[in-house]
Amino acid sequence: MMRSDCEAMDAADSLAHARKRFILPESTIYLDGNSLGALPASVPSRMQDVIAREWGDDLVRSWNVNGWMELPRRIGARIASLVGAGQDEIIVADSTSINLFKLAAAAVLRQAPRRVVLSERGNFPTDLYVLQGLEKLVGERMTLRLVERAEVLDALSSEVALVVLTHAHYKTGELYDMRGVTQAVHKNGALMLWDLSHSAGAMELFLDRDDIDLAIGCGYKYLNGGPGAPAFLYVASRHQECLRQPLSGWMGHAAPFEFVDRYAPAAGVAQYLCGTPAVLSMAALAEGVATFDGIAMSAVREKSKRLGDLFLRLVAERCGDGGFEIACPRNPEQRGSQIALRHPLGYEIVQGLIAQGVVGDFRAPDILRFGFGPLYTRYVDVWDAVDRLARVMADDTWRDGRFRIRAAVT
């Protein structure tokens, strides 16, 4: 395979035009959109407007005249259209961690006397930490049980109140069968909560069709919402009135501006708001989500799979003797929008790649991750990245630890 083959793939790519929706640095091949999505081209001017006109000129009136109050629902509705949810089932608020706390706590209270919350060892740490914090707080009413990935379904029992899993694993990119797992969990009488941080914006999702109960997800990865963007949460319509979340701030009140002493939850998904929304970060997230305007998620998924397959094929062709172990599924149907390689010198190799202008990332102890934002990653980017990876592997100088030293001082 030649670079020109990749150029031909880009020329035939129905999503190629979407790259113009982003501002990307000239000399970088960016394969870390699974950590921080690239900058949408519309963000700088939109942010100037929200700052100068909305904040500076209209000041506090903007909550009404410029729709600040509506941002959590409006952006939520747009995200809903990307993940197969109803317009009134998603709201944007707080962080992924905080949103997990809200939904897991609501589910545990609801599911009593069941008290086991089941999750996977090696799940993204913040999910486990938040569940541990909740367990400590509610005492007798909850026990967190962590099992190996392969044992999750076997661990279902009549004690299980809630299962919390991440759809695409943050390290390996491995996907769960969302529909099948949810069915098994339901058969057991438990509720299912999916963390979509590494899948929303990267593939088709069918939250309603697949009968999902609860979900959370990240705004700053494939949704391109900017660093630390607000997160989203999904509560299926059928659960909205019977669950009650404990982070009951004034924005989730039925009538926040009546200033009464007694909390009364807002109807629907608005109950899941807590404090005042971070308007500036929300405004950027709205632009991030708008990069998907007019684009079918099926096309995004198709391209994502091809980019991953191409990466693996080129690694096999060009770095066959590099000592890499493939740490992600080879079958693209079972893989998120990233490739994961395992190598004992993973950290040094990632530093070597960065020195060559290729940005992937490293996850301890030995995983190299390369993520693809199908709206802006080109096939030639994959070619160039693997080309430089092959060069790094062919250059013996780094094996003596020079990169480790260089990394420590920069």
Add this chain to the structure above:
Amino acid sequence: MMRSDCEAMDAADSLAHARKRFILPESTIYLDGNSLGALPASVPSRMQDVIAREWGDDLVRSWNVNGWMELPRRIGARIASLVGAGQDEIIVADSTSINLFKLAAAAVLRQAPRRVVLSERGNFPTDLYVLQGLEKLVGERMTLRLVERAEVLDALSSEVALVVLTHAHYKTGELYDMRGVTQAVHKNGALMLWDLSHSAGAMELFLDRDDIDLAIGCGYKYLNGGPGAPAFLYVASRHQECLRQPLSGWMGHAAPFEFVDRYAPAAGVAQYLCGTPAVLSMAALAEGVATFDGIAMSAVREKSKRLGDLFLRLVAERCGDGGFEIACPRNPEQRGSQIALRHPLGYEIVQGLIAQGVVGDFRAPDILRFGFGPLYTRYVDVWDAVDRLARVMADDTWRDGRFRIRAAVT
């Protein structure tokens, strides 16, 4: 008193130069900085930089090379210098509501078998709502007790674990004696948590000297951090290791990038972080806090008191027959940086003022609030505001409800 007297006061004002640190709309007299602080002049260019260079060019590397990871501590340390706290006692994170949940939960767990959390009826609603949510979640281990403002100290008992009060009341601006109340609470063996949302940035505070245990506060009012800016929290050094907060996300972990399954709290105030910080909103807050550079909080407080006194004097001189009741303390030592008037047609009068370019706000059922940002509010602004208030009161047309109708359509 004449307008020229106010001009003379502005000419003699040692803080007059600070107004240039803000961009304010030409034709508006903005007396609502207690709801949303004005736009710092440095925000537009700083935000362009954080967006174009840090996000757009440096991308994920910015967490290290551009100090994104340090923002919560760095801004926290700057706020600490404004409120009499140590550099390592304040961190910026999440919203005021979420931060209250963290600290109240930590205190309740710590103070067992004491289980009463005491607060004031009519406290800012989100504080009460969050405490109600916590109560529901922890069950037997907590009881929320609300009493009238005058009865708080009498309600102290050996059952009280924690007292939660707002230093400057959001409606009336009335101040508690922070030091005295805290001493009484301590004498009783309880912990004290102050909500500083309406006082931080408006006056001198002495958190360390006054032996405060815990505090929370808002970034978007007197700190000028922008709409929905991240909030801050204070934990006295002596409590940092013995308290444990339940919203234990990865950013509060001792080693977030080791990705281990078991939560271990970070040392010090960093434990109180939860999810990934909202960088764009934090960058604006940093500029808001920087508007206080080189300015003594004693001077801010002095001017704030004078602005309030002037407002009350002019209302008495110009609107004496308007039917207003003074709803804030007349003694400036007992008052925050706002004036509150009570009037049965308060909503209509506030709408009439807005039509005249004077922005205050209304809080149901009958309070008109006028807030002063001492860095940008001038004495002539107070003169002009009361002048227009007098005009509104003299104009009989609004009494037939026209303003209510006008407000409904605009």
